[in-house]
Structure formats: structure tokens, C-alpha cells
Amino acid sequence: FDRLQLVATLGLNRNKLCSFLEAVERGYDDSNPYHNRAHAASVLHAMHAMLEHGGMMRAVAPALLGHEGRPGEVGDAAGSASLERMTCLLAAAIHDYEHEGLNNDFLVKTGHKRAIRYNDQHANELHHAAAAFALLLRPECNFLEHLPAQDFRRVRSLVIDLVLGTDMAQHG
Numbered sequence: 001f002d003r004l005q006l007v008a009t010l011g012l013n014r015n016k017l018c019s020f021l022e023a024v025e026r027g028y029d030d031s032n033p034y035h036n037r038a039h040a041a042s043v044l045h046a047m048h049a050m051l052e053h054g055g056m057m058r059a060v061a062p063a064l065l066g067h068e069g070r071p072g073e074v075g076d077a078a079g080s081a082s083l084e085r086m087t088c089l090l091a092a093a094i095h096d097y098e099h100e101g102l103n104n105d106f107l108v109k110t111g112h113k114r115a116i117r118y119n120d121q122h123a124n125e126l127h128h129a130a131a132a133f134a135l136l137l138r139p140e141c142n143f144l145e146h147l148p149a150q151d152f153r154r155v156r157s158l159v160i161d162l163v164l165g166t167d168m169a170q171h172g
Contacts, residue, residue: 001089002014004048004085004086005082006085012143013145014143016140016143017143019140020136020142023141024040024097024132024135027132027135028040032100034101035101039096040095040097046092047089051088057084057085083155086155087154087158087162088162090155090159092162094159096124097128104125105169108120122164122167126164128163129160129163129164133156
């Protein structure tokens with residue numbers, strides 16, 4: 001976030017960002033052989049590489065940005081590019097937050113409380129996003145509290161879409 005100038009460009013609260021990321025890290029259980037904090041770090045690293053070196057932002061920017069504005073401000077095209085970049089990294093960090101090591105099919109077939117809560121649809125992915133946003137609402141973790149409501153809604157919508165995109169059932 002610092003290296004990409006996201007803290008400065010978006011005016012993020014560094015202390016709250018660190019508190020949020022530390023809490024997210026604690027939500028990855030290292031006794032889980034795959035969905036642990038090493039996996040989260042690997043996905044975050046891969047997302048960073050795709051954004052910065054793989055041309056992903058150039059490829060998807062027109063679809064993600066979807067509006068015009070004055071360069072350099074949050075809510076305009078250049079500021080929005082930073083917002084979209086931060087959103088992709090945020091989604092990568094939380095994409096398996098509080099994963100229990102069970103796939104969606106198993107959760108549904110066993111009537112797991114997570115499947116019940118999310119009506120058998122994307123139970124894990126919806127939980128990862130919902131739990132991460134609940135964490136973000138804690139005062140000590142809300143590094144996005146200053147964002148205009150429109151930008152926060154955009155971040156939330158994109159994070160949910162990106163995390164839902166990790167449901168392997170969608171990829172046949």
C-alpha cells in the first residue's frame with residue numbers, strides 16, 4: 001500500500017490499515033493446510049505482480065473506472081485507478097478470511113451454519129467478504145472511514161465481486 005503510494009494518494013490511515021491487516025492475518029488459521037496466511041500472502045503477492053507488472057490495470061481499467069474526472073483526485077479517473085488498485089489488493093488479502101477448510105459443496109450437503117446463513121449460495125466467499133467488512137467497521141480497523149460514500153460503495157461492490165470470483169464452482 002505504501003510502495004504503490006496508495007496510503008498517500010487515497011489518504012488512508014496507516015495505523016488503522018495496519019490494524020486491519022493484522023486482524024485479517026489472525027483470521028487465517030495456520031492449522032489449515034491450504035487456506036492459511038501463507039496462501040493469503042501468496043495471492044496478495046500475485047495480485048500485486050499482475051497489477052504492477054502484468055498489465056492487468058491497463059487491461060481492465062476501462063471496465064473498472066467507468067467514469068471521467070480530473071486526474072489525481074479520489075472519485076475521478078486517476079484517483080479511481082488508485083482506488084481500484086487498492087480494492088484489488090484488499091480483495092486478495094481477504095479472499096479466504098476465516099476459511100474453515102471445507103468447500104461450499106460440503107457445507108451445503110452437511111447443512112453447515114455457513115451454508116444456512118448464505119442460503120447455499122457461495123457460502124464461503126460470502127462469509128469471507130462479510131466477515132472482512134464487519135472487521136473493517138471496527139473503529140480501530142476502519143482505514144477507509146474517510147472515503148466518500150460513493151467510493152466506499154464502489155470498493156465494497158468490487159471486493160464482493162472479486163471474492164465471489166474465487167468460487168471454484170463458477171469455473172467448471
